[in-house]
Amino acid sequence: MSIDAIALEMRDITKSFPGVRALEAVSFDCAHGEVHAICGENGAGKSTLIKVLGGIYQPDAGSILIEGKPAAFSHPVEARRAGISIIHQELSLLPHRTVAENIYLGLEPTRGGRLDRKAMMEGARRLLGRLGSPISADARAGDLAIAEQQTVEIAKALALDARILVMDEPTAALDDTNAKRLLDLVARLRSEGVAIVYVSHRMPEIAAIADRVTIMKDGRKVETAPIGAMPTDRIVRLMVGRELSDYYPARPDTPPGDVLLEIAGGGNAELADIDLSVRAGEIVGIAGLEGSGKAALARAIFGDQPFTRGTVRFLGAPIDLRHPRAGIEAGIGFLSDDRKREGCLLQQSLRDNLLLVRRAFASPVRGSRAGTLADGEADTMMRRLDVRAAHFGQAIGALSGGNQQKVILGRWLARDPRLLVFCEPTRGIDVAAKAAIYQLMRDVAARGRGVVMVSSDLPEVIGVSDRILVMHQGRIAGECSPEVGEEGVMALAVGHRPAPLDVAREGALA
Amino acid sequence: MTLADTLPASRRTRRSLPVPLLLFLASAVLYVGAALYTGQLNQLGASGLVGLAQRMVGLGIVALGQTFVILAGSIDLSVANLISVSAVLASFVMQGDPAMIAPAVLLVLVVSAAVGFVNGGVVAKLGVNPLIATLGVGLILQGLLSASFNNFAGSVPEAFQGLAYGTIGIIPWSVLALLALAIIGALLLRSTRFGAHLYATGGNMDGARLAGIRTDRITILAHVICSLMAGLTGLYLASRLRSGAPWVGRDGVYDLESIAVVVIGGTLLSGGRGGVWGTLAGVLLFATLDAVFNMLGVPAFPKQVMRGAIVILAVAAYAIRNKGPVA
């Protein structure tokens, strides 16, 4: 790659918000035909940098050069005109509009003042074809699976004929197969000469795709280097200042206790023939591809999307949960995979968030800060969980994802259910907080509670679980021990062959 | 936003009859049923049907405008007050003089556009919740109007009454005008970039912004269209009543009813999906109910009670399928 192929250069970008210096003299560049990865913990300033590039924020100081020419963006429209396309972490599709309408949003071709719908359809088909995607151009975007929506987002960027493509955690919501497909696509775009800025938490991806890596921490650039000079453990150390080895907590030597939960023949609209048991003191991992039913299984256990068939026994007695409250009453807790939409009361204080479950089951006329609902109780819990905030009366919306997750977890620990169901417990949170959450899960199990962990992150499932159930098309495809490794789990998840070290399911259930 | 949460629900949607057709059939059954039940068979003749169509005009025009703002993810609670303002303004400026028709109409349209601009600006630029913004603007308008006029003001000349009472053959001008406006509205939404950007603004404001759409301008333009439609409704009412009074808009409950028919017509209250034909079918349903009440001889006050209940039930017919939280 030669110097004159530099597509994008950001020089000494500084950006402050009231009370926070989000970026401090950050410089960054990316060449045509290069994938330049940006790594950093949450709050390191990656998203701010991207938003400056996209014209959403205006920098306080510093300059941006596109193809060597200075540029200043006061609105996203100007960044787009300069050939920059950003695929944000949160998808921006219109659920009720067609794929073609979404792809050409803001770029609609017209003929004689009227929308040229034919040109839109043809163009959309061509772009999707170029991406090797079978998605129909006149499907409603809201009907697509997340991975397909991600493809449409990329097609949107291609429609713009973007020379610079920025991807902010594009695989965060994808399972491994779709993530791999996306990486192939990124490679293809790179070979077409697109400059790609790639933000991700997933180390294997970065190792596989990036040409160079930039590490950010606390709003500053720590280092930029070719990927060859940056082994994964070094990246992690630069990001958080700790080694990978103490990432997952050690498994206990003691065997699990009595059976807590036992499901036989469970099923509903998305699940069939679910047989599973969870014992006190163990962490059961549930893996599977997107749409395999693993999330539906978690919700069925909790009573949010109840089983309509089969029998469920909990603590030895049959139960039939019709709604979340019934699940909680029975002694089950649930951490949603959508923290923002189903977890946080964003405007309420950390204390109010932490006490939500307790208050849901207290008498309505009771004082909201009396006895077990007192500030002191809540604060003790949050200190135990190492929640980092300016103060505990602060609104939870201002916290990082990891700290939010700790508070939500605390909400359940305050109730101390016999069984806790975690859905994607570390989605979108930084490495340090991840390690803390894993340790907390292990602590919960060690106190004789059962833990079910649904996760799309295979290393996590293997690193944390005592045993692993793999879902495929709404059924449990098999059970295996963590020793089978990622390939063994994946083999079950895609439904091809039994895992090499598959434990006979009958044996496990006995 | 991620679309993950909309997935399971939308995947299961079964394609049923289009909403406008459904509402049209329901209206037809109601109307014919009532006419047969009460033995008023003349209601089924041409003049009866024309009368029914005429009932649609006032609410129809303002509801077309309301469709635009709701699609953009906003709402307009000031339409009833603006209707009063424009009706009074028109008849006050005209004072029965045919020469003043053109200046009066022009003035009404300019004032309406200005009100829409203010509404849209307060919503888009100042970031005020649209309910509050338009409620506030409505209060401001009503206060100024009622402080200046307390009864019918002026009158409209004979020639201007033709707008409400003139016909081509047996079809009233006003019905044709409503139809023309609906067609223009449908074309705007379906076949222009503005239409596409309007759906985008209402469907996913952040996404639209990131796609380079100037959502502020779209919101303001939608409000200007809505206010112009309210202004036209005011002109129509002045023509029909032969004069304007400061209570004509509020008496017609045009704010609530225009929102109700838009929602009944299948447009999402949160924006991003819907269209004018559904709205027009909703207006037809309301006009039909009105006509049916008249045929059945329901007195005024019980009619009002039933209207309130019907608005709720009609919206409930949609809303009850919605599984998300409602506040």
Add this chain to the structure above:
Amino acid sequence: MSVAAAGEPKWNGGMSLFRKINIAVIVFVILYAGIAILQPNYLEPAGITNFLRRATPLAVLACGQIFVLVAGGFDLSMGALVTLTVIGGSMLTDNDPGNTAWAILVLYAIGLGVGLVNGLVVTVLRVPSIIATLGMLLSLNGVAMMWSGGSPRGYLPDNFRFFGRFTFRDVPLVGSFPVAVVVLVVVALAAWWGLQKTVFGKRVFAIGDNPRAAALSGVRVEATRIAAFVISALAAVTGGILLGGFGGVSVDVGSGLELQAIAACVIGGVQLMGGRGSVIGAVAGALTLFALFTLLNLLGLPQPLKDTAQGVILISAVASGAWRRRRAG
């Protein structure tokens, strides 16, 4: 950005105290000063208590409305319920003071019913509350007209009017003290306790902030929402009983009050669409709005300009709040 934290924020001088004072309180003091300049007797104890008496119905309505607003909804049927209360009171008592006690009970029962219907329409039929309660407004107005035969007039019995009209004389320190102000204090304290000091109140905030998260945490979202509508309706009946003591019976005694109550809450910092607000703010907002009306009156401006002023203050209150939030990031 994130600092390992202790429990409490550190006291950082007068600025945080200034921020904690509701902005409505400051605006109120300015407006009341304006009133006092025009009419100095508003500074005498009798003037102050009389001002409070007349502002009481609005403040009571705001104390009810805030529950629905914080829960993320709107109650637009309040004004119509006030009208129905006054007209219903006159029909039920039929000028006989002996009927007052049970008439008031019946009125509260009607309020309970209206609140339940509002709440059920929103939670079970899933109609957005702005439409549900507007429909209720239309229906209640129709019911009031039907009940009274179209043209109610006259006055309620004296003992019915006690709450709105009666003033204790020769009270030490203040001289005279209206019963209505006692009602205001009781209602405001009850609302403050209910919304800000109980588990129920915390649930109202929770469902207004994120109903889905609340439901997954076991909160009975629908029951809580229905209760908020019932509280709002009961406040409206209380407001109606007070207003019945102020003047005669008419069909428009309550019209527009629902918007004034919402405006009062918004001025007091209550956030529309739920999750934030305080009862002190709502009461302060009501007093501010009423002071504004009084000032306009003293300035001799036409009565309808009240609406205009209300519109201006409503927009500017929300706009300034939005501006402050945007600046805070």
